[in-house]
Amino acid sequence: MPDLFDSDPIPADALNPGSDFDFMSWLAKHPGERIQEIARTVIAPLKAEGVARFGAVGYCFGARVSFDLAFNKELDVVAVSHPSLLKIPDDLEVSVTTAESFV
Numbered sequence: 001m002p003d004l005f006d007s008d009p010i011p012a013d014a015l016n017p018g019s020d021f022d023f024m025s026w027l028a029k030h031p032g033e034r035i036q037e038i039a040r041t042v043i044a045p046l047k048a049e050g051v052a053r054f055g056a057v058g059y060c061f062g063a064r065v066s067f068d069l070a071f072n073k074e075l076d077v078v079a080v081s082h083p084s085l086l087k088i089p090d091d092l093e094v095s096v097t098t099a100e101s102f103v
Contacts, residue, residue: 002042004035004062032085035065043074060084067091 008029014021043054055077058066063083069075086092 002038004030004038004065006030006034006038032064032068035061036068039065039069040074043069055079058083 008026010023010026011019011021013019014023039056046054053076054074056062056066056069056075056079058064058078058080060082061084063080064085066075066078066080067083067086070078
C-alpha cells in the first residue's frame with residue numbers, strides 16, 4: 001500500500017477541538033500530482049511483472065487520487081467513500097463522461 005501522506009501524516013489529535021494543526025498548510029504540501037506519483041510507484045513495478053488491470057479503494061483523501069487515476073485510465077475500477085477535494089460539479093461531470101468511455 002503506498003504511503004499517500006509521503007511520510008507526513010497529520011497528528012492523531014489534529015482534528016480534535018482546540019487543536020492548532022493547520023490542515024490547509026499540510027494539504028498544500030501534498031498536491032494531487034505528488035499523490036498520483038506515489039500511487040504510481042506501486043502500479044509501475046506490478047505492470048513490469050505483467051499485472052494488467054488495477055483497482056483501488058479510496059477513503060477521504062485517498063478517494064481523490066483514485067478518481068484521478070481512473071480518469072487517466074490507469075485504474076480499471078475504483079470504490080470510494082467520503083471523497084474529499086472534489087470540485088463539484090466539474091469532477092462529477094468528468095466522472096460520468098469517463099465512465100461512459102469504459103462501456
